[in-house]
Amino acid sequence: MKKTGISKIVAFIFLLLMAFIWIVPVLYTSITSFKSEADIQTNAFTILPINWVIGNYQDVLFDNTSAPVAKWFMNSLIISVSQTILVLVIVSLAAYAYSRMKFKGRDAIFVFLMATMMFPAVVNLIPLYNIVDKLGWVNNYLAAIVPGAAGVFNIFLVRQFMKGIPMDFDESARVDGASDFQIFLKLILPLIKPVLTVVALFTFTASWNDFLWPSIVFNDVEKMPITPGLQLLQGMYALDVAHALTGALVAIVPTFILYLFTQKYFMESLSLSSGVKG
Amino acid sequence: MINTGVNKEFNMSAGIEKNPSKKSFKLSPYLYIGPHLILFTIFFLFPTLYGIYISFTNWDLIGAPEFVGFANYQEILFNQDSTFYDQLRTGLGNTFKFVLFTVPACIIVPLLLAAGLNAKPKGLKFFQALFYMPTLFSVSAVMIIFSMLFSVSFGPINHYLSVDTNWLATQPYSWIALVTVTVWWTIGANMIIYQAALNGISKDLYEAASIDGANSFQRFFRITLPSIRAQILYTVVITTISQFNVYGQPLMLTKGGPTSSTTVLLMYIQENAFGTGISIAGIGAAMAVILGLCIMVVSAIQFIFLRQRD
Numbered sequence: 001m002k003k004t005g006i007s008k009i010v011a012f013i014f015l016l017l018m019a020f021i022w023i024v025p026v027l028y029t030s031i032t033s034f035k036s037e038a039d040i041q042t043n044a045f046t047i048l049p050i051n052w053v054i055g056n057y058q059d060v061l062f063d064n065t066s067a068p069v070a071k072w073f074m075n076s077l078i079i080s081v082s083q084t085i086l087v088l089v090i091v092s093l094a095a096y097a098y099s100r101m102k103f104k105g106r107d108a109i110f111v112f113l114m115a116t117m118m119f120p121a122v123v124n125l126i127p128l129y130n131i132v133d134k135l136g137w138v139n140n141y142l143a144a145i146v147p148g149a150a151g152v153f154n155i156f157l158v159r160q161f162m163k164g165i166p167m168d169f170d171e172s173a174r175v176d177g178a179s180d181f182q183i184f185l186k187l188i189l190p191l192i193k194p195v196l197t198v199v200a201l202f203t204f205t206a207s208w209n210d211f212l213w214p215s216i217v218f219n220d221v222e223k224m225p226i227t228p229g230l231q232l233l234q235g236m237y238a239l240d241v242a243h244a245l246t247g248a249l250v251a252i253v254p255t256f257i258l259y260l261f262t263q264k265y266f267m268e269s270l271s272l273s274s275g276v277k278g
Numbered sequence: 279m280i281n282t283g284v285n286k287e288f289n290m291s292a293g294i295e296k297n298p299s300k301k302s303f304k305l306s307p308y309l310y311i312g313p314h315l316i317l318f319t320i321f322f323l324f325p326t327l328y329g330i331y332i333s334f335t336n337w338d339l340i341g342a343p344e345f346v347g348f349a350n351y352q353e354i355l356f357n358q359d360s361t362f363y364d365q366l367r368t369g370l371g372n373t374f375k376f377v378l379f380t381v382p383a384c385i386i387v388p389l390l391l392a393a394g395l396n397a398k399p400k401g402l403k404f405f406q407a408l409f410y411m412p413t414l415f416s417v418s419a420v421m422i423i424f425s426m427l428f429s430v431s432f433g434p435i436n437h438y439l440s441v442d443t444n445w446l447a448t449q450p451y452s453w454i455a456l457v458t459v460t461v462w463w464t465i466g467a468n469m470i471i472y473q474a475a476l477n478g479i480s481k482d483l484y485e486a487a488s489i490d491g492a493n494s495f496q497r498f499f500r501i502t503l504p505s506i507r508a509q510i511l512y513t514v515v516i517t518t519i520s521q522f523n524v525y526g527q528p529l530m531l532t533k534g535g536p537t538s539s540t541t542v543l544l545m546y547i548q549e550n551a552f553g554t555g556i557s558i559a560g561i562g563a564a565m566a567v568i569l570g571l572c573i574m575v576v577s578a579i580q581f582i583f584l585r586q587r588d
Binding site: 010011012019022029032040045090093096097106109116119122123125129130147151152184205212216226227231233234241248251258259263267270 | 320420424467551562
């Protein structure tokens, strides 16, 4: 008993020190966003603002001349929500067929898809731009929404989960006269809600945080999502600490809020996707 | 009407056919997998194959690609007078350095954190949530925050350490900054995986070892590590893959500097294909294929992993 008491204290002190490192950048950003740039220039290192101001937020969000953060924010919201919905529909349909329907070539196609997960995405970057350009999607939301739904991993994840549902369920529903699509919609979909929640959260955050691809397909400042937008913002406010940090903070608010409410799913999802059971 | 027998038979057969007629309404399985397969082909499979082809061509992204055989590879791998040769050497070298510096840190730090959390101290939930949180932030937001933290004149790091280190523009500080940021930003997932793994180790093993007189060092290396071997291997693989794709951190934090010492290959690929001036997509594609081959070696291990589970 005594021994576990000591190890608990050691662990606590260690974690407290690490927590300091992890929390300081976030606190620094949040607090600085309420300092005026003039205060920072004269008294850079007061921990709390001398005067609390919200001017940085007004400037960053609504100064539309060069870094329209509010517009970027809305662009990101539209893109991320649309991609999430698209992925959920496509993935659940495909995973259903791969796990519960019998058809010619099913396993061969699935193994092939799995094997392509080895293909590094960096190789398709340049031609993908060309395709998107030919479709007329440069500077169009679709460029950031659709290609991201082509991935295989989510299908694998949902299929794994579906395999845990006994086939007897489908059989008895079929005896009662349900069609495949009814079984999918009324029986399977409600049962796979947990894994779909995970897919939705990961798709949304990945889409929100995507950087390289959108910075290639958007060069119109008005159309851009916020993650590549911040690179422009950094250039603009290179010497303006308060405004730059306010922009960064605005960009992380949505995923942060999402995280606050759905923490449990993020944690559980990792044991789902890492697959190696503890 | 009169011949009820025939009618009966007709009704019966209709009743039997009820099911088959319903079956003809059933959507073909290919309609379920079709939407994904179409997107997969257009936006993944085809561009990947085309990307390999492009690496054997001269292309400006606009006209028709002109086939040049191995000329691009010859240029970037062997032509020592070429700037692209220098780019590949520098870029791939720095990418490998980045992998080498960050992967061990991104395994050891979360492992220590997980071990700490596994002792179930006060505030467990808070600590866990805090260390995981940065994973949810975008690379550009995190790089803005750290470029201000590391700033020479108005950065709090220099102020509170009472130094005037130019973190982002002198070596070895640029690498230290990049590794620090990457650890801060990305260790959340690995930590949770280790935590789950450590939770799964039976307490009896430790008790038995204690009775046999094993110290905590021995217990860690003889019991803990072997028990979570699979998770360590898995995280090494996924971490390595993601670090090979490094782009945003050096781009926004060190601008690839000082003097290209942190310019990674993906930055050169982006610059050659999409930078200002005429696109040199063929060279960019050849560089991408080389980077891709490095990643593929690691991904192959991941594939074997997932297949084992299937």
